[in-house]
Amino acid sequence: xxxxxxxxxxxxxxxxxxxxxxxxxxxxxxxxxxxxxxxxxxxxxxxxxxxxxxxxxxxxxxxxxxxxxxxxxxxxxxxxxxxxxxxxxxxxxxxxxxxxxxxxxxxxxxxxxxxxxxxxxxxxxxxxxxxxxxxxxxxxxxxxxxxxxxxxxxxxxxxxxxxxxxxxxxxxxxxxxxxxxxxxxxxxxxxxxxxxxxxxxxxxxxxxxxxxxxxxxxxxxxxxxxxxxxxxxxxxxxxxxxxxxxxxxxxxxxxxxxxxxxxxxxxxxxxxxxxxxxxxxxxxxxxxxxxxxxxx
Numbered sequence: 322x323x324x325x326x327x328x329x330x331x332x333x334x335x336x337x338x339x340x341x342x343x344x345x346x347x348x349x350x351x352x353x354x355x356x357x358x359x360x361x362x363x364x365x366x367x368x369x370x371x372x373x374x375x376x377x378x379x380x381x382x383x384x385x386x387x388x389x390x391x392x393x394x395x396x397x398x399x400x401x402x403x404x405x406x407x408x409x410x411x412x413x414x415x416x417x418x419x420x421x422x423x424x425x426x427x428x429x430x431x432x433x434x435x436x437x438x439x440x441x442x443x444x445x446x447x448x449x450x451x452x453x454x455x456x457x458x459x460x461x462x463x464x465x466x467x468x469x470x471x472x473x474x475x476x477x478x479x480x481x482x483x484x485x486x487x488x489x490x491x492x493x494x495x496x497x498x499x500x501x502x503x504x505x506x507x508x509x510x511x512x513x514x515x516x517x518x519x520x521x522x523x524x525x526x527x528x529x530x531x532x533x534x535x536x537x538x539x540x541x542x543x544x545x546x547x548x549x550x551x552x553x554x555x556x557x558x559x560x561x562x563x564x565x566x567x568x569x570x571x572x573x574x575x576x577x578x579x580x581x582x583x584x585x586x587x588x589x590x591x592x593x594x595x596x597x598x599x600x601x602x603x604x605x606x607x608x609x610x611x612x613x614x615x616x617x
Contacts, residue, residue, distance in 0.1 A: 326350065326408070327360045327381035329368045329395065331388035334413040338427055342412035343387040345429035353437055360384075365395055372399040381405065383616060385436065389413015390527070393460055394595035401446040401458040401613045408436045408616035415529035415596070418461050421539065422617050436616050444539040446612040447523045447594075449604050459594035460613065462527040462534060465585050465602060466501065466518035466549070467557075470494055472593045495558075500551035503587045506605075507546060507580035517557055518549035521583050521606055525567075527596065534577065535567030542610040546578040582607040 328350075330343035350357055358381055360371040375381050376399060384400055385408035386392040393409055400407040410432040411419035422442070425431035449457045464472065475490035500515035520527075522534025522545040534545035549560065552574045563569035570577060585592070586603040593599055 324354075325356045325358065325380065325382045327358045327372060327375050327384045329360045329362075329372065329384070329386050329388075329392065331361075331386075331392050331412075334388035334392065335427065336414070339388045339412040342410060342427060342429045342432075346385075346387055346410050346433055349429060349433040350436075353433070355437075365391075368395060369399065376400075376403060376405050383408055385410060385616075387412055390415050390417055390461060390595045391597050393418045394458075394597045397446055397458045397460045397595075397613055401448070402456065402609070404614075406441055406614040406616050410436075415527070417526045417529065418524060418595070420530075421461075421524050421526065422615060424617060440617060442540075442615050442617045443611040444613050444615055445523055445542060445608050445610050447521065447544060447606045448609050448612070449600065449606045451600070457594075457599065458612070459523065459597075459599065459606075460539075461522070461524040461595045462537075463521040463592050463594040463599060463606060464518075464527065464533075465520065465587070465590055465592040466516060467494070467498055468518060468520070468528075469590055469593050470498065472596075472598070473591050476598065495554065498554070501587050501590065503548075503585065505546065505548070505578075505586070506582075506584035507578055508582055510580075512548075512578070514548060515551040516548050517552060518547060519585065519587075520547045521545070521585070522547065523608065531564045532567035533564055533569075535570065536577070540611070542608055543579045543581060544583055544606065544608045546580065546583055548576045548578065550574045550576065 332340035362368040383406040386396040387410040396407045411426045505512040522537035525537045537545035584605040
């Protein structure tokens, strides 16, 4: 177990579960004699700045995040492509990345026990390089279809809070939604289609257990690309709930493709990755094998 840990806590994760779990984890780690550097901040931008400075100064051997998939996303954007390991204390609502890694959820004692155990695992991460040269990473799933449209709508509202905001956004967008024209380029192969959903999975699930790319694994060097081709709205309502079991892949309008590099082109779509706003299309993402070391 690294002896100098940077730690970032999101106290509002999991309806404020993050505050409790974070406090317990800090107490247990200090009792175990771990040197801690608190890198928490008022927002993600502040935490990224603190984390980057600590890593650049070699002030930490590893970084631990306390929260949900959004915090894993933050941690990956600090640690991917570096020698700094990422520890995850899952305290969010969905915790999809923690679950696929087999990590404890909302249990500070078990999570700290795993961290102190010293085991590590190298996994892939997906990388997008912006036109300005900035590298952006995600671990789980990038959403670039109806789900991304709903996220973008929900994030313009201050009320209501939590899942209800997304439910209302679905009701707002669904009657207006039509299949989106896409051009996909997968390892050089071009695919032109109209689709309801396009998702790029480094991992299998998002949104608290929605197995959108159910056969994706974190260390195969590939991205799984789900395309739900154009169907009617009533049929979409029948297919979409199957995503919780992964049975949607048997529908004739669903196609799963695999590639190391995926370019997504569409008009008016802002993609979300690990539940976080990631960037507007067009964009290219690539699987980077073993880019991230996880304390697991």
